[in-house]
Each structure stands twice: as structure tokens, then as C-alpha cells.
Amino acid sequence: VDPFDPLDFKSWAVGGCSPAIPAVLELFQHLTDSGFKVFLITGRDIDSLGKATEQNLVSQGFIGYERLIL
Known part of the structure; x- marks a missing residue:
């Protein structure tokens, strides 16, 4: 995935396979x-990525x- 290619x-984002960063998820849960x-x-x-x-x-x-907030 090229993050600079819209x-x-x-x-990639619509596929819903963005893994959580463990430390961010841990902080969020805390x-x-x-x-x-x-x-x-x-x-x-x-409009195009909200639901995903x-x-x-x-x-x-x-x-x-x-x-x-998107």
C-alpha cells in the first residue's frame, strides 16, 4: 500500500484490514x-471511508x- 496514492x-482502507497499534489500543482501553x-x-x-x-x-x-471524527 502506498499511503501517498489516494x-x-x-x-486498502475499505478492506478493513488496518491493524491496531498495540500501545495505542492499550492506552485507549486504559x-x-x-x-x-x-x-x-x-x-x-x-462518505467513502466512514463505515469501513x-x-x-x-x-x-x-x-x-x-x-x-473523520
Whole structure:
């Protein structure tokens, strides 16, 4: 995947196979378990990648965030 090629990146992201970074997931879970409201911010397009991004986050363990901002 070439992250600088918009079509290549979009095809990869729609596939929903973006693995979680273990340390980021651990921090996320610690914060949500501690009662923090976590907002996730991406630079992705909501129309073409919104649903795939949400599904991928859940499949990787990012459950309980307050809001996803694309």
C-alpha cells in the first residue's frame, strides 16, 4: 500500500484490514476503563471511508469511544 496514492490507500482502507497499534489500543482501553471520554480523529473521507473505518476500529477492539471524527 502506498499511503501517498489516494486510490491505493482508499482500496486498502475499505478492506478493513488496518491493524491496531498495540500501545495505542492499550492506552485507549486504559482511558475508557478509567472513565475518560475518548474522541478519535482521522483524516479520512466520511462518505467513502466512514463505515469501513468504524467497522475496522470495532474489529480491532476500539469499543466505547465517545465520537469518531473523520
